[in-house]
Every structure is written in C-alpha cells, then in structure tokens.
Amino acid sequence: MLLTILPGLTVAEAAENAAADEKGNSKSATVLPEMTVTADSEKAAAQTATEKYKLPAVTESVTKEKLEDTVNVMNTEDAIKYLPNILVRKRYIGDKEMPVSMRTSGTGSSARSLIYADGILLSSLLGNNNGMTGSPRWNMVSPSEIERVDVMYGPFSAAYGGNSIGGVIDITTRMPEKFEAGGGVQSAWQEYDVYGHTDTYDSQQYTANLGSRHGDFSWRFDVSHLDAHSQPISYSYLPTSSGAGGVAVTGAVGDVDRSGTQRIFAIGEGNIRHTVQDNFKWKLAYDITPTLKASYTLGLWQNDESGGFNSYLRNATTGAPVNSGLINFGGRNYNLNSGPSFASNDYQQMHWSHGMALKSNTGGIFDWELTGSVINYGQDEQRAPTVAPNQADAGGAGRITSLKDTGWHTVDAKGIWRPDSAWGPHHVSFGYHHDLYELNNQQYNTSNWLYGGKGSLFTNSQGKTETNAVWLQDAWTFDPAWTLTLGGRLESWNAFDGTNTGSNGRTINQSNRSDLRFSPKASLAWKPTDSWKFTGSLAQAYRFPTVTELFQGSNVGSGGTANIVNPNPTLKPEEALSSELSGQYFLNEGSLRLSLFHEKVYDAIYSQTTFSPATNSTLSYAQNIDQISTYGWEFSGEHSNVGIQGLDLSGNVTWAHSRIDKNAALPSSVGKLQPRVPEWRASATATYHVTKDFTSSVSGRYSSQQYGQIDNSDVNPDTYTGTGSAFFVVDTRAKYQLTKQLTLSAGIDNITNEKYWIFHVFPQRTYIAELKFNY
Incomplete structure (x- = not known):
C-alpha cells in the first residue's frame, strides 16, 4: 500500500x-x-532470503542494472562470472554441463554449492561432477527476468544443508506490474586456433517475453531459441602402435601430454558441438491477500545436439582425409579402429521443471513459506557408434545411453518468528526440508546408432537417495551493535534401490544405506558504527554422497568422448568444519570487505579421472580423501563515481591455500594441492556511464595454475586434459539506448585471445552483438 x-x-x-x-x-x-x-508488507516482499531470515553468511550481489551495463549475458550462468572467487565451467555457448567452482571447491565438486531461483532449487544433486547429472538447471531462469543474484559464502546458515559447503547462489526474478513485452536477437562469433588448425564458430539466440498484471493475478511467458556451434571439446591421439601395415599418412601434430613425460601426436578434433535448444517458461502468481502470494512455474527445455569430428590425417599419396583403418605414420603402424579414435554422437533431450511456492510477507511477528520443485527427464538419450567412422556413416552398430525418468523433487517449509524481549529482538527461523533423487541410467546395444531401436541391455544403473531435515536458527540482537546467531540442522539421509548390471549380464543389488547427522552453526556480528561491521562465524556441515557417486556405473560416449564411470556404494559423507572472520567498511557509494576463511574437510569425496591416450578414453571413480585443509583471505570492493561522475569500479582478489593432509588410498597425494582450486583468483570491472544513454565497461578475470589430479602429476597444463596454467581474460561491453524501447549492445569476451585449458580448451576471442526491445 x-x-x-x-x-x-x-x-x-x-x-x-x-x-x-x-x-x-x-x-x-x-x-x-x-x-x-511503503508498507511493511511491501518491504518484506522485496527482501532477499539473507535479509528476511537474517542469514549470517557474507553475501555478494549483482543487480539487473549492473548486468546490463557490464556483462555479455548469453546464458543465465554468465550473470555471476565477475563475483568474488567464482568460476562457471562454461566451455561454449549452449553448454549444458556448467558446474560452479567456489572458494574451497573445484568445478568437479558441483554438489558443494546450492543454486536457487525464487526459493526453488536449480542445483542437480544427482551427481557431484561436471557432467550432465551434476550440473545446475540454469535453463529454468531466463536472463531477461533476473532482478538480482546474491551469493552467500560458506555453510554458516542452518537454513541450508551440507551441500552449501562452498556457498549458496540465490537468484531473484521479477514479475510484471503492468503489461510488458520484449524480445532480443544475439549473435556471437568465436575465433579458434589449436594445433595449427583455425576456424570461426557462430551462434545465434532469439528471445521473447510477454507478461502482465490484472488485479491480484500476474503472469509471464519467456521463450528462447539457441542455434550454437562450439569449438572442439575433445581431441584424438595416435593409439598404441601395432604390427600390421597400413596406408602412409601425414598431418599428426606433435604434443606433450599433461604428465609432461610422453611425446604424443594429436590426430584430430572431436565433440565439435552443434546445439539447437528451445526454452519455454511459464510463471503465474496470485496475491491471495496483500501479504500472501502463490506462484507456479513451468519450464520446458529441449535440446537437439550433435557432436562431430575433424581428422588431421591425410593420405600421403592422394591427400584425402583419413579417419579409420590401418595407417603408417613416422615409420610405425597404427589401427585407428582400435579406439575408435574418431566418433560422432547425438543427443535428444526434453526436461520438464515445475516450481510451486506459497509465501507470507507481512513483515510482522510471523511469516512463513512453502516451496516445492520437480525436475523430470522426460527424454534423455545419447547415441554413439561403436564402429569405425566409415561404418558409422552408413548407420553401423552403436549404443544408446538413456537417462529417461531420472530426476528429483524437493519440498521446503519455513517460518520466521520475530518476538521482542527485554534483552533485545529475536529473529527465530525454522523449517523442514525433503528431497528425493532418482537415477535411471541404462545403456542399450543397437544395430543402427543413428535410427535403430534399443536392443539388448549393455549396462544398467539405478538408485535413489532421500534426505529429510529439520532446522532452527535464532538471530538475537542483544545490543544495538551486537547480533548473536545460533542454529542447528538435523539431517536424516537414506540411499536405497541401488542396482548395477554390467556388460557381462551380472546384476548386483547394492545394500541400502542410512545416516543421521547434526550440524551446529554459530555467528557473532558487531556493528560499532554505521560504517563498520565485523562478523565471526563457525559451522559444521555434512555433504552426503549423491546417487550417481553411489550407483552410476556405465560407459559414457565412445572414442575420444569415452568415459567409464564406476560407482562406489560404500562412500562416507563429507564432514566440513568451516570458519570465517570478516570486516566490512561501508562507503557513501560503495563498500569494502576483507574475509579470512578456513575449512577442514574429512572424508572429502572426489572423483578421480584418469585419461589414457592409448585407448583415448577416461576412467572415473569416486573415493574418500581422509582430510583436506583450506585457508586463505578474500578482498572485495566496489565504489561508484570514482574520481569523476559516472565511473564505477568493482573488484576482488582471493588467495587460498588448499592441500591434501591425509589420504591412505593414495599416499603420493599428501601435501599436494586440492584439484581445481587455484591459489589466486581475481576479477575487476570498470564501468563508465558516458551519458545517460551510453555505457561502456572493461572486465578482467584471473586464475593461477590449477591441477586436475589429486597427486598433481599433471604438470603440463596447456594441453587437452590439462587444467590450465595461469590465465588472464579481458572482456569488454558497450550498451547504447537507441530509444526508450530499443537497446543496442556489443562486446568482446577474451579480447586478448588468451588460450587456456581446464581439461577442455576454453573459448578464445568471441564477438557478441545484441539488439533488445522492451515495451
């Protein structure tokens, strides 16, 4: 009102x-x-989760306005790429496997972060990996509907489970207050140069949104169509030499593998992705009363994707491309069909998402909310050949990998009670959480990998995990300058119905598992003046194994894309002890923050991946590492109108020392750096509002060297499966408001054309242009 x-x-x-x-x-x-x-109810409705429930974690944010001025947002996950100590492993536009790396966890530990949109879980806790089962469902949110993104660091709030060890990303979207319509066209062109082979890959995206409000009822519809081409994601190498003779070839490129000890030859590129995606999202909201709102979200994501290859090899006599059969190179004979070295693949996917919420926002003595989400893999098939390319082109034999009917559902009930007392006000929050994750992963033989039906069963992996939790937390302001927050979370976890069938036809029914753990939390905040705030926090958290870590065992892909995944049904839960001391200084037009953090994780679950050039495949398995310790500091700041009117600066830098303390399973890893957690990470953005209609910005992202193996044996980072030497990437963006309705934007990501690898080669210089219409 x-x-x-x-x-x-x-x-x-x-x-x-x-x-x-x-x-x-x-x-x-x-x-x-x-x-x-503004009435209290309207203020309450506009609050973030951190503000409403008085969550103690350090929080960094980015708003819709800043995104429009500074970030080339092609996909929703781009929104967080300049926030402190965050890396989204986005390999190309339209990538469907984009986990998040945070302070103390790498991109292979996706289950150590939680991502929400309006209280609905986007994180896929089916897996703890950088594959499809572990990557968040970013596509449930359209970039055009983002109002703000808040990142809470660490597991310091009882409101979130142990998967918040790294932190919580909370996306707030907007609903229309009147009729509105919009649309946009985006185009991107990416340069590419690896192993002396160059190309340009283009992508286009078309978006539209429509919405309105009619009294107490509001609605919004978003649709997008993406047609994207990626750089190669994998590379093929000469297999082990054989005694048979073959046709003489040229074109193989000498290289050093990630261990730095073996001279190998790259013979071609794989997984050159062509992605066609369609996103549809419907969102409905109804104000039952001025302080009680109900909402429903329906999302549909469709993906038609193919992966091709390009052979470097040429017949020494005719110059024709060679991708199969017996060859002779450098006086040695090789059989390209023994991998196979080259293979295509195809994905057909359709995922449904549902989100429901009922929220009270009185801002008074008591508020509550009930949210739920359902994600269902209505269709999810990968087809790949098991024969050489010359036979595959004719529709030869292959395998079909299915995840149909895989998915999860969640339910959360929360309340907050705000009583006053003689010793100061309290904010007592509490809640109940339930989730269930179900894996259905079958592989079938097929006589025709392109169009054939499912034949005999090759492998089968099934299982479920379930968590039920209750939590309680009290933020007590016992003095105007002091707030003490105490809380705890009790979690009951179960794993059941685990079944594995191998290619030999043998079936193993895995034993059911259950566990009960309690996680205490404590935080003390002191705000002596309006300009200063100091916070000290301690927390314990348990991250339970995911259903794929426990039960998924399969061959994924073939040739250069092959990944043999082995389950480990005996995994223990991770136990994290986290602490943080932070100081914040608030300026008239900005703020500064310095945080000191420490984390010790017992029984850390890590998926070890070993790559074999001889078979051109990888082997992955999950294991417990006895103890990993991480400590460091993080500085973040932002300020508007620095020196001159219209110049805004923001930046952050983090130093983290993360090492393996104990690991009985692999003693050679003790004392080594935790994989994919760099010692240094930083980003900065300078934005200049030239006029009220024209804005330009420059941003930079830096990371020191990472390792991909737990024994840090991958000493050569600048090759396929290496995890990157230090890299510094510079991005630019300019936005011009042509009219009240039309906005023209252009930008360049990786303007210096930095070439860097994090297992895969990452995008090189990319030009982006965008025209948006809003009414």
Whole structure:
C-alpha cells in the first residue's frame, strides 16, 4: 500500500483548493513534491532470503542494472562470472554441463554449492561432477527476468544443508506490474586456433517475453531459441602402435601430454558441438491477500545436439582425409579402429521443471513459506557408434545411453518468528526440508546408432537417495551493535534401490544405506558504527554422497568422448568444519570487505579421472580423501563515481591455500594441492556511464595454475586434459539506448585471445552483438 502525503497541507485545505479551481476562482492549488511511504508488507516482499531470515553468511550481489551495463549475458550462468572467487565451467555457448567452482571447491565438486531461483532449487544433486547429472538447471531462469543474484559464502546458515559447503547462489526474478513485452536477437562469433588448425564458430539466440498484471493475478511467458556451434571439446591421439601395415599418412601434430613425460601426436578434433535448444517458461502468481502470494512455474527445455569430428590425417599419396583403418605414420603402424579414435554422437533431450511456492510477507511477528520443485527427464538419450567412422556413416552398430525418468523433487517449509524481549529482538527461523533423487541410467546395444531401436541391455544403473531435515536458527540482537546467531540442522539421509548390471549380464543389488547427522552453526556480528561491521562465524556441515557417486556405473560416449564411470556404494559423507572472520567498511557509494576463511574437510569425496591416450578414453571413480585443509583471505570492493561522475569500479582478489593432509588410498597425494582450486583468483570491472544513454565497461578475470589430479602429476597444463596454467581474460561491453524501447549492445569476451585449458580448451576471442526491445 502506497500513501502519498503533501507536507504542510491538510486534507481540508487540499479539498478547498481543488474546489476553488473547479469553480474558476483565482485561488490555485499548491503543487508540492510527493513523499512515498511503503508498507511493511511491501518491504518484506522485496527482501532477499539473507535479509528476511537474517542469514549470517557474507553475501555478494549483482543487480539487473549492473548486468546490463557490464556483462555479455548469453546464458543465465554468465550473470555471476565477475563475483568474488567464482568460476562457471562454461566451455561454449549452449553448454549444458556448467558446474560452479567456489572458494574451497573445484568445478568437479558441483554438489558443494546450492543454486536457487525464487526459493526453488536449480542445483542437480544427482551427481557431484561436471557432467550432465551434476550440473545446475540454469535453463529454468531466463536472463531477461533476473532482478538480482546474491551469493552467500560458506555453510554458516542452518537454513541450508551440507551441500552449501562452498556457498549458496540465490537468484531473484521479477514479475510484471503492468503489461510488458520484449524480445532480443544475439549473435556471437568465436575465433579458434589449436594445433595449427583455425576456424570461426557462430551462434545465434532469439528471445521473447510477454507478461502482465490484472488485479491480484500476474503472469509471464519467456521463450528462447539457441542455434550454437562450439569449438572442439575433445581431441584424438595416435593409439598404441601395432604390427600390421597400413596406408602412409601425414598431418599428426606433435604434443606433450599433461604428465609432461610422453611425446604424443594429436590426430584430430572431436565433440565439435552443434546445439539447437528451445526454452519455454511459464510463471503465474496470485496475491491471495496483500501479504500472501502463490506462484507456479513451468519450464520446458529441449535440446537437439550433435557432436562431430575433424581428422588431421591425410593420405600421403592422394591427400584425402583419413579417419579409420590401418595407417603408417613416422615409420610405425597404427589401427585407428582400435579406439575408435574418431566418433560422432547425438543427443535428444526434453526436461520438464515445475516450481510451486506459497509465501507470507507481512513483515510482522510471523511469516512463513512453502516451496516445492520437480525436475523430470522426460527424454534423455545419447547415441554413439561403436564402429569405425566409415561404418558409422552408413548407420553401423552403436549404443544408446538413456537417462529417461531420472530426476528429483524437493519440498521446503519455513517460518520466521520475530518476538521482542527485554534483552533485545529475536529473529527465530525454522523449517523442514525433503528431497528425493532418482537415477535411471541404462545403456542399450543397437544395430543402427543413428535410427535403430534399443536392443539388448549393455549396462544398467539405478538408485535413489532421500534426505529429510529439520532446522532452527535464532538471530538475537542483544545490543544495538551486537547480533548473536545460533542454529542447528538435523539431517536424516537414506540411499536405497541401488542396482548395477554390467556388460557381462551380472546384476548386483547394492545394500541400502542410512545416516543421521547434526550440524551446529554459530555467528557473532558487531556493528560499532554505521560504517563498520565485523562478523565471526563457525559451522559444521555434512555433504552426503549423491546417487550417481553411489550407483552410476556405465560407459559414457565412445572414442575420444569415452568415459567409464564406476560407482562406489560404500562412500562416507563429507564432514566440513568451516570458519570465517570478516570486516566490512561501508562507503557513501560503495563498500569494502576483507574475509579470512578456513575449512577442514574429512572424508572429502572426489572423483578421480584418469585419461589414457592409448585407448583415448577416461576412467572415473569416486573415493574418500581422509582430510583436506583450506585457508586463505578474500578482498572485495566496489565504489561508484570514482574520481569523476559516472565511473564505477568493482573488484576482488582471493588467495587460498588448499592441500591434501591425509589420504591412505593414495599416499603420493599428501601435501599436494586440492584439484581445481587455484591459489589466486581475481576479477575487476570498470564501468563508465558516458551519458545517460551510453555505457561502456572493461572486465578482467584471473586464475593461477590449477591441477586436475589429486597427486598433481599433471604438470603440463596447456594441453587437452590439462587444467590450465595461469590465465588472464579481458572482456569488454558497450550498451547504447537507441530509444526508450530499443537497446543496442556489443562486446568482446577474451579480447586478448588468451588460450587456456581446464581439461577442455576454453573459448578464445568471441564477438557478441545484441539488439533488445522492451515495451
């Protein structure tokens, strides 16, 4: 409810003046400036989860306005790439496997972060990996509907489970207050140069949104169509030499593998992705009362994707491409069919998502909310050949990998009670959480990998995990400058119905598992002045094994894309002890923050991946590492109008020392750096508002060297399966408001054309142009 007050003018005087005007009298009404008073319920509705539930974690945010000015957002996950100590493993536009790396966890530990949109879980806790089962469902949110993104670091709130060890990403979206319509066209062109082979890959995206509000009812519809081409994601190498003779070839490129000890030859590129994706999202909301709102979200994601290859090999006599059969290179004979070295693949996917919420926002003594989400893999098939390319082109034999009917559902009930007492106000929050994750992963033989039906069963992996939790937390302001937050979370976890069938036809019914753990939390905040705030936090958290870590065992892909995944049904839960001391200084137009953090994880679950050039495949398995310790510091700051009007600066830098303390399973890893957690990570953005219609920005991202193996044996980072030497990537963006409705934007990501690898080669210089319409 908004009240407009005219200071110094009574209601009677206002009525008298208005009447005098209507009669044509000389007395005229006095025009005074308006003052807007916002009701408590409206303030409560606009609060973030951190504000509403008084969560103690350090939080960094980015708003819709800043995103439009500084970030080339092609997909939703781009929104967080300049926030402190965050890396999204986005290999190409349209990538469907994009986990998040945070302070103390790498991109292979996707289950150590939680991602929400309006209270609905986007994280896929089916897996703890950088594959499809572990990557978040970013596509449930359209970039155009983002209002803000808040990142809470660490597991310091009882409101979130142990998967918040790294942190929580909370996306807030907007609903229309009146009729609105919009649309946009984006185009991107990416340069590519690896092993002396160059190309340009283009992508286009078309978006539209429509929405309105009619009294208490509001609705919004978003649709997008993406047609994207990626750089190669994998590479093929000469297999082990054989004694048979073959055709003489040229074109193989010498290279050093990630261990730095073996001379190998790259013979071609694989997984050159062509992705066609369609996203549809419907969102409905109804104000049951001024303080009680119900909402429903329906999402549909469709993906038609193919992966091709390009052979470097040429017949030494005719110059024709060679991708199969027996060859002779450098005086040695090889059989390209023994991998196979080259293979295509195809994905057909359709995923449904449902989100429901009922929220009370009175801002008074008590508020509550009930949210639920359902994700279902309605269709999810990968087809790949098991024969050489010359036979595959004709529709030869292959395998079909299915995840149909895989998915999960979640339910959360929360409440907050705000009593006053003689010793200061309390904010007592509490809740109940339930989730169930179900894996259905079958592989079938097929006589025709392109169009054939499912033949005999090759492998089967099935299982479920379930968590039920209750939590309680009290933020007690016992002095105007001091707030003590104490909380705890009790979690009951179960794993059941685990079944594995191998290619030999043998079936193993895995034993059911259950566990009960309690996680205490404590935080003390001191705000001596309006400019300073100091916070110290301690927390324990348990991250239970995911259903794929426990039960998934399969061959994924073939040739250069092959990944043999082995389950481990005996995994223990991770136990994290986390602490943080932070100081914040608030400026008139900005803020500065310094945080010291420490984390010790017992029984850390890590998926070890070993790559074999001889078979051109990888082997992955999950294991417990006895103890990993991480400590470091993080500095973050932002300020508007620095030196001159319109110049905004923001930046952050993090140093983290993360090492393996104990590991009985692999003693050679003790004392080594935790994989995919760099010692240094930083980003910075400079934005200049040249005029009210024109804005330009420059951003930089830096990371020191990472390792991919737990024994840090991958000493050569700048090759396929290496995890990257230090890299510094610079991005630019310019936005011009052509008219009230039309906006033209252009930018360049990786303007310096930095070439860096994190297992895969990452995008090189990419040009982006965008035209948006909003009514």
